[in-house]
Amino acid sequence: MNQEVKPGKILSTPTPWTERSVPGIEVPDEQQALKATFTEPTIECPECHALVTRTAMSFNAYVCPQCDEHLRMKARERLTWFLDQVTAELGQEFTAKDPLHFVDSRPYPERMREAQDKTGESEALIVMQGTLKNLPLVACAFEFDFMGGSMGTVVGDRFVQAAERAIAQRQPLICFAASGGARMQEGMLSLMQMARTSAAIQRLKDAGLPYVVVLTHPVYGGVTASLAMLGDVHIAEPKAMIGFAGKRVIEQTVREKLEEPFQRAEYLLDHGVVDQIVHRHALRDTVYRIVAKLMNLP
Numbered sequence: 001m002n003q004e005v006k007p008g009k010i011l012s013t014p015t016p017w018t019e020r021s022v023p024g025i026e027v028p029d030e031q032q033a034l035k036a037t038f039t040e041p042t043i044e045c046p047e048c049h050a051l052v053t054r055t056a057m058s059f060n061a062y063v064c065p066q067c068d069e070h071l072r073m074k075a076r077e078r079l080t081w082f083l084d085q086v087t088a089e090l091g092q093e094f095t096a097k098d099p100l101h102f103v104d105s106r107p108y109p110e111r112m113r114e115a116q117d118k119t120g121e122s123e124a125l126i127v128m129q130g131t132l133k134n135l136p137l138v139a140c141a142f143e144f145d146f147m148g149g150s151m152g153t154v155v156g157d158r159f160v161q162a163a164e165r166a167i168a169q170r171q172p173l174i175c176f177a178a179s180g181g182a183r184m185q186e187g188m189l190s191l192m193q194m195a196r197t198s199a200a201i202q203r204l205k206d207a208g209l210p211y212v213v214v215l216t217h218p219v220y221g222g223v224t225a226s227l228a229m230l231g232d233v234h235i236a237e238p239k240a241m242i243g244f245a246g247k248r249v250i251e252q253t254v255r256e257k258l259e260e261p262f263q264r265a266e267y268l269l270d271h272g273v274v275d276q277i278v279h280r281h282a283l284r285d286t287v288y289r290i291v292a293k294l295m296n297l298p
């Protein structure tokens with residue numbers, strides 16, 4: 001008997017062949033498969049909002065594979081990525097004190113503990129000695145997540161020690177800067193670090209050793225006014241914000257609207273503040289070439 005078919009009515013939906021079970025092959029539990037997907041931590045690109053797994057990001061040196069945005073690298077990860085081999089970590093013996101017993105909305109030691117828990121670091125500057133393409137050198141990097149990479153006495157101590165080690169062993173010094181400036185909780189003592197670090201850099205230069213600065217997003221305040229602008233060569237990462245006072249403060253002072261790319265690396269390159277902008281993937285080669293040239297290496 002013929003069944004009457006009304007237009008638009010679907011009689012039955014057959015299972016597509018891709019979903020039919022094959023004897024001998026076990027289909028994984030759907031929930032299990034979903035769990036496996038979500039256990040891999042992902043990072044969202046702030047520029048294009050692509051979700052990239054942490055592993056993929058790490059392999060790509062935290063450059064977004066989709067839009068080439070340079071994401072912030074943690075100081076420790078940055079140095080272990082930059083150096084082929086780490087032979088020593090310097091300055092771990094320096095720990096911050098609270099000489100002013102400073103309290104803003106919270107006491108300074110409490111803020112320090114919070115920063116240490118958050119980052120797993122004891123201070124905002126990490127110094128390592130190691131090799132880059134078999135060239136021994138001293139490299140330091142600011143941890144921006146540690147109180148905005150602010151420069152207090154310990155950052156100064158560690159930087160001076162890095163410079164002294166470089167002089168003693170006749171090695172170049174590389175600095176990856178990322179900072180909001182001086183650490184106001186240490187008052188005048190933090191401002192003194194500008195002079196201390198500048199003097200250490202001068203001793204390095206007197207010894208005829210190269211000092212290369214890599215400006216990473218962002219570099220401001222007392223760090224810009226001292227160690228970050230005293231390099232023999234200043235390299236910046238693409239789109240890094242670099243300045244002394246922040247854009248908003250300048251806008252309020254000069255009563256003018258400052259449009260993009262004000263204070264960006266590209267703008268500073270056009271105005272002679274930065275020597276070159278280097279993609280992170282080319283950074284190791286570029287720094288090596290510069291240092292080898294400055295040290296008259298073959």
Ligand SMILES: [Zn+2]
Nearest residue numbers: 045048064067
């Ligand atoms: Zn992206």
